[in-house]
Amino acid sequence: MSEALATTDLPSLPLGPISPAKARILAVAVDLFYERGYERTTVRDIAERAGILSGSLFHHFKSKQEILFTAMAATTQAMGEAAVAATEGVDDPRGALRALMIAELSAIHREDGHAAYVLVDEWRSLDTEHRAAILKLRDGAYERAWRDTLDALGVKGRLRNNPRIARQLIRGALAWSRHWMREDGPLDLASLADEVLKTFVSD
């Protein structure tokens, strides 16, 4: 189950507070979306794993789509806070970039939850209107931290690419790791971050 969603007291989202019961539903839903994808997961699947009947879900969420949106919003917010926290107090931009990459990789590969995975893989399952809300939320903290860090490296002339391009290339490279990196493989997250670092950052 996704730990970030299973904790009992979550920070209030723009959507309103998340009760323990809601958090439990979100956690098992994320697991199922990860295992089977959004469309192949039924509300009955979610309810069963949450220990209730399917109809009872709609006491907490007004639709299946709202479950996906709420989960994604919570993930986005958590990742934003983690990114800000990771770079806090780190002065050199190279170290900050390393911290951001490790934070992103940790979110993708954490053993106890696949919320970041779902955020990428089920993006197309989210309604157009909801997508805009997530993007706005993401841009406020998460992308801002990345932009600031890469721009700082850029003005120092230590990036091999334009900062905007570098961001997209790095994001893709890190995101793809979910398809080939194994927990028990020879490469851990920090090592992968270092690999990317030495590729994109010169000196």
Add this chain to the structure above:
Amino acid sequence: MSEALATTDLPSLPLGPISPAKARILAVAVDLFYERGYERTTVRDIAERAGILSGSLFHHFKSKQEILFTAMAATTQAMGEAAVAATEGVDDPRGALRALMIAELSAIHREDGHAAYVLVDEWRSLDTEHRAAILKLRDGAYERAWRDTLDALGVKGRLRNNPRIARQLIRGALAWSRHWMREDGPLDLASLADEVLKTFVSD
């Protein structure tokens, strides 16, 4: 419609020949999978766009899943052939890598078809057994070309990473371009390939 699938005479797949009628169905199916995703596309949608009734689909394919598989197999084979053709006659490994990247980007971004996009995005919609078949097909030509090229660069000491890691990082970086690169944007495919090239290849 996807051009590679719309042409009337296709090379025979391991599955058997593809008639013009089948090719038309595959082409519109790929378009729909791209637009809505596999699960949200119904056999009625496919049939309507192909100009037939839904039941008639099953004269050509025994299931919706077989449509997806056949389309992916055809794409994989076409990409493999394109990769081999792109590196043929190119002696220096740097030039070969550039050619491979442009081939991959072209497949992803071609205006007249989204088969390569679907191959990545709907991978999880493919049955487990079918996945193995595609992977085998892919490994025969496509990945082989990449491996040979990167290994050649590696032994020359011109890669900043281990060739295996470089392959995965580059693949992710290129695949992600479908989410941010615009046809009418400032960056064309060759320029993006050059950006990646100067990042991963030294000297």
Add this chain to the structure above:
DNA sequence: TTGACAACCAAGCGCTTGCTTGTTTTTATG
């Protein structure tokens, strides 16, 4: 012209889907 086969139509079957409704149980509060 005829026979054979491929392509397609027309209709619908059996099942699953997200969600609703009305009722009952649980929980928290005075």
Add this chain to the structure above:
DNA sequence: CATAAAAACAAGCAAGCGCTTGGTTGTCAA
């Protein structure tokens, strides 16, 4: 203990799903 709100149940509806069946049309070689 009384009461109200929150949470869950029980049952099922309407719509949509992949796919099947049986018959009709089109094509082309013999």
